[in-house]
Amino acid sequence: MSDKLIKIIRFIGLGFLEPIIRLSRGEEPRKNGILILKIIIAPLASVLLFIGVWQTGSTALFNKEANYRIEKALKDQGQKAADEMKLCIDSGDISCQPNTLPSPSQVNASFKTLLKDHKAISIDKKNFKEKTAALNKQRNAEGKDPIVYTGRPSFVDQIKTSIKTVFAGFLLAILIAVPIGVIIGLSDTLRSSFNWLIQIFKPVSPVVWLLLVFMIVKTLTKDSDTDSSFIISFISVGLCSMWATLVNTAMGVSTVDKDFINVAKVLKLGPLQKVFKVILPSSLPLIFTGLRITLSVAWMVLIAIELLAQSPGLGSFVWEEFQNGANDSNSKIIVAMFVIGIIGFLLDRLMLAIQKFVSFNKNEGI
Amino acid sequence: MMPTKIFKKQEKFAPAEVMLDLHDLKKVYPTPKGDYVVLEHLDLQVKKEEFVTIIGHSGCGKTTMLSMIAGLNPISDGGISVLGTSIKGPGPDRGVIFQSPSLMPWMTALENVKLGVRKVFPHATKKQKEDICKYYLNKVGLDGSFNKKASELSQGMQQRVGIARAFAIKPKVLLLDEPFGMLDSLTRGELQDVLIEIWNKEKITAVMITHDVDEAIFLADRVIMMTSGPSAKIGDILSIDFERPRTRKAVIGHDDYYKYRKYLIDFLEH
Structure with missing residues (x-):
């Protein structure tokens, strides 16, 4: 037991x-x-x-x-x-009060304030929902948009939004990087022809990615009036963070143990069988190492991107508090710093656990 | 003086008898300093249901020759044919047991064997395929470990799976590249017994590289001695006329055993 x-x-x-x-x-x-x-x-x-x-x-x-x-x-x-x-x-x-680095106790107090604030806002939201329930039903029947809560999001809501954004970005990174990584990993020619692209775009700063995505998405969503800040931020996060997975996948696929390749040749496995039975499983550990780096990079750049894109989340929370300049703003920023750090750590642990799980050599993993 | 009757030089066999034919085989690796000739003018015929072992010094080109037969290494000149047909690349008519077990560590023992069986017997039902795999895994003494991951098996167990995998695809020629070289001598002995037992049943033409003189004698009908490279070729052939099925005890106790052994060691130390 x-x-x-x-x-x-x-x-x-x-x-x-x-x-x-x-x-x-x-x-x-x-x-x-x-x-x-x-x-x-x-x-x-x-x-x-x-x-x-x-x-x-x-x-x-x-x-x-x-x-x-x-x-x-x-x-x-x-x-x-x-x-x-x-x-x-x-x-x-x-x-x-002097406006400077807050002490641990101030930060702790702010943390409690933020939680209290969250409770208050939750109750407010619930009340609002109850109050508008009947009205919304009626509006729905008339074919009108329902009335939604437009009050300030609480700190916990910001955290949820950030996590949602980072996973959307992470998913995008997986969907782009893994298939492309496998394809270019399989062919020397493709690898050398796309290498310049990877080498040039890999070190590009999140800020620039954000601006690039902003240019494209703004044009694409010109005729719809939906808020595109979420789309912009998660795409930017995905594009910034996918490179580690791309490079690792391509490397994993191109460096499969020669013995395995020989076995596949001797047994005359078809190309699909070779990829799915031999190459992909043997490169899974490296792919997951890449994914782990990708998730931690995604979380890191997310804060900067939210801060710049003014999309809701922890990044904009930090930025708003900084602009706000209220007495406890500094300590709220420090609270956010710790929350960001701890969530980043937990995400990394999660990936490490998955990485260990898929690794066929159980002693591997850092 | 040795009784000459036990030694036979390379002789031509009747075409109907020959399973594997290497004629005038040549392998050249281009280097910046000019071509490096590994093998040259290599002629060898292996009869049906014959077991030959190849010994020679490290780096003489034994493994190169074997991987050429397997189709993993291109031929520079000359030719290799199986039952009179020239080989084109690797194929399941030639099964290989590699030096390292080369199992897919993320698959179970059964799945590893199945990997080849699925390709060779495409029309068999799922049950039939599984039965084939289980039969050979039983034969190599792994009846309790079908569903163990290859990475959980010991080196010796893994090589047993390697043997099962090679036999299960029912190849015409079995190529063994020092399959027991990485094992301790006890396990090596066990695996030699496993190999020879299953081979006695299947009688698949086998070509095996080894460094171990005793292993070469115990398993083979003929021991092929290769000269040292560059431009290695077949130096001598020793025919081992022990009766089959053999037991280690009977072989070691046989009068000719030490003569064979001395002959091989003399060749290697020459």
Whole structure:
């Protein structure tokens, strides 16, 4: 039973919990104790160290900013204004708080605010839906568009939108990169003739891709009045991130073990059988390595693209908060940073698990 | 002095007797410094239901010759024919057992064998195909491991699957490229027994490369000795006149065994 549990947690990348489970069963207490120290306590200590450095740094920055404000008040308006400013800052009044790197506790508070905000908006949405249900039914019967909620999206909604966009982009990348990668991997001629294209477009920045997609999609959707920002951002994400998969697929397909190819030749397998029974399965591990890179690149560029394309999601959340300049904007940006990081990490774990699953050599995988 | 009666030089067989015919075979690799001739003027005839082993020093061109017979390596000059028909590329009339097992690691043992069977017996029902595969896997002693992934099998087990895969397509000629070279000597002995047992039943003309003098004698009707390259050709042929079916014990205990062995080692150390 527990061995199965250990297998599962290993598989989903939570292997660090293993010694705890083993210790709770009384297995090799000394060895597992040391293991816990090594792979749980030590990383936790590093987290604490990180928060400590952050706290110290943000305090120092806070003081620098506060002193600057007081001195400025002294220089511009005299001693009285300076004293008032000092009092105001010490009292914690929002109106005169120095605007700088927020401390961990501020970020935590913002995180809670964002969650509260999400709850409030959810309730608001639900109420709105209930209120308009009857009306929408009527409008529907009359052939009119229903009334939809147009209020501000909450932070959690932004996260959902971002994840939706990244997976749409990822899917697009798979649909483009894998078939093309297989085809050019099979032929030396095609590979060398398309190499220039790959080499030139691979390093192009997400911003440029966005503009390119913008040019094309804007023209294509000229006559429809749907919001094209989602389409633009997911296509840009797909185009930016597909290169790793393309290159890896082509490489995987073109470097299939010569022994396998010889076997296929000796057994006189047909071309289709050769591709599906021999070449594709043997290049799957490399294809999935490419897909894993693609997903992490997709998530990384998504934020930048949303930020620029003004399409809803975490990127535009960050940008709006930055433009907003409210007192807790900075800490909300840091919250978003952590959320982006953690989701990116989880996506990578997910891909790693799939990669391990499809890899025929179970010892592979990083 | 050796009793000369046990040694036979290359002789011409009647055409009806010949399964595999290599005549005036030549292999040249172009290099920047000019052509490198691996094989030249190589003539060899292998009779139906004959088992020949080929020994020679590393790099003398044995594997090149075998992969030419398999159709994996183009012929520079001369010709290779099976039952009088010149070969064109690889084909299922010549089964190959490679040095490394070369199984598809993502497939089960059964699927690996099926891969070739499906192609060779397109009209057989699914059940028939599966029965063929299972029969040969049984023969090589893998009755319990049909559904094990090839990557989960040991090297020796994998090579057993390789043997089953080669026999299951019922080739006219079986080509073995040092199939047991990567195994430890115990496993090698077991696999030689497996191979010779299944071969005794099927009597498929076999050409096998080996580095192991004892293996060469134990398995073969004739041992072909190749000269060292470049321009390697057949140096000598030793006919092994032990009765079949053979057992290792009877072979090793036979009076002629050490004479054969000495002859081969003398050739190799020459």
